[in-house]
Amino acid sequence: MDILLTGIKPTGKLTLGNYLGVMKRLKTYQEQYDCYFFIADLHALTLPIEPEVLKNNTLDVLSLFIASGINPKKSTLFLQSQVSEHAELNTILMNYLYMGELSRMTQFKSITEKMKNEAIGLGIFTYPVLMSADIVLYNASFVPVGEDQTQHVELARDLVHRFNKKYGDILTLPRTLVNTSSKRIMSLSDPSKKMSKSDPKGDIFLLDDEKTITKKVMSAVTDMVGKIQYDPTNQPGISNLINIYASLKSISIEEVENMFKDANYGTFKKEVAKAINDELTPLKEKYAKIRNSDELNSILALGAKKASERARPILNKVKKAVGLIVNE
Numbered sequence: 056m057d058i059l060l061t062g063i064k065p066t067g068k069l070t071l072g073n074y075l076g077v078m079k080r081l082k083t084y085q086e087q088y089d090c091y092f093f094i095a096d097l098h099a100l101t102l103p104i105e106p107e108v109l110k111n112n113t114l115d116v117l118s119l120f121i122a123s124g125i126n127p128k129k130s131t132l133f134l135q136s137q138v139s140e141h142a143e144l145n146t147i148l149m150n151y152l153y154m155g156e157l158s159r160m161t162q163f164k165s166i167t168e169k170m171k172n173e174a175i176g177l178g179i180f181t182y183p184v185l186m187s188a189d190i191v192l193y194n195a196s197f198v199p200v201g202e203d204q205t206q207h208v209e210l211a212r213d214l215v216h217r218f219n220k221k222y223g224d225i226l227t228l229p230r231t232l233v234n235t236s237s238k239r240i241m242s243l244s245d246p247s248k249k250m251s252k253s254d255p256k257g258d259i260f261l262l263d264d265e266k267t268i269t270k271k272v273m274s275a276v277t278d279m280v281g282k283i284q285y286d287p288t289n290q291p292g293i294s295n296l297i298n299i300y301a302s303l304k305s306i307s308i309e310e311v312e313n314m315f316k317d318a319n320y321g322t323f324k325k326e327v328a329k330a331i332n333d334e335l336t337p338l339k340e341k342y343a344k345i346r347n348s349d350e351l352n353s354i355l356a357l358g359a360k361k362a363s364e365r366a367r368p369i370l371n372k373v374k375k376a377v378g379l380i381v382n383e
């Protein structure tokens with residue numbers, strides 16, 4: 056069975072962008088692939104974060120993974136930091152990605168631009184190396200991500216080509232799985248910007264209450280055109296809401312346009328808010344139960360063990376290929 060892998064960083068409250076971009080789809084992948092889902096807690100350290108916040112966010116993301124339908128017995132669900140093979144492979148792969156390519160990554164460029172006058176840790180620069188290690192450590196064939204992470208997966212592909220050319224057929228070439236309507240969910244208050252954990256204005260957080268969600272959707276920025284049609288250039292706000300509705304209902308953009316061809320913006324927004332709440336209310340209820348249960352530690356222990364069993368032989372193969380001596 057092919058391996059599918061993805062990770063989420065516990066840096067803030069998860070948004071509807073994270074959910075529609077990736078999380079919602081994972082439950083179905085579980086039936087088709089051997090799945091590895093993890094919380095990228097080492098990546099969360101690449102920007103300043105308080106220890107208590109990191110800890111809480113990590114358990115929140117873990118609980119949301121399970122609430123969204125991930126079965127920890129079927130899939131391997133774990134913390135990146137609890138599987139030390141990630142850090143080991145990262146150290147080796149540092150030497151196979153180049154400073155020029157890392158400095159061209161758009162995430163790196165936009166973060167360093169924003170933090171111009173602050174001290175910036177090295178981890179934000181080497182971020183894609185660890186991400187490549189995450190992927191190739193399991194020989195993953197498929198990596199579902201939102202559009203903002205596709206450049207990093209492309210870099211992992213370059214790395215695989217480079218490594219295999221030098222050492223033989225050692226690593227598996229990963230492919231991104233991107234969902235058309237939900238690859239880039241935009242901010243409700245500024246539809247030219249991606250909805251993001253670090254930019255709370257215009258975000259819908261998965262744990263927001265129903266009233267807050269409705270209020271945020273009702274005040275989403277739209278336009279003066281007055282028609283519900285998909286036109287990201289002239290109607291970015293409405294197009295974003297169409298994308299959100301289409302991915303929540305698993306229908307096409309044309310179907311959404313048809314359903315609401317005679318509706319005004321107010322009516323459409325009300326339906327979008329209802330669709331979001333219909334999806335998130337049960338998710339929040341499940342989340343609350345799991346988050347307060349004492350099963351989380353044993354779920355993590357099981358996940359770390361299964362992940363390490365898969366990763367160790369692949370790491371050893373890489374070590375041997377580059378000439379490191381492995382004691383087996």
Ligand code: TYM
Pocket residue numbers: 060061062063064065072073074075076077095098185186189190198199200201202203204237238239240241249250251
């Ligand atoms: P992170 O935590 O920023 O985001 C988790 C996933 O959500 C997607 N996403 C979005 N999709 C659609 N619209 C949005 N507005 C939106 N915002 C976020 C992201 O693309 C991502 O797929 N580097 C990764 C974590 C990671 C990883 C990996 C992923 C670490 N190692 C290996 C895949 C494979 C990240 O920062 O995700």
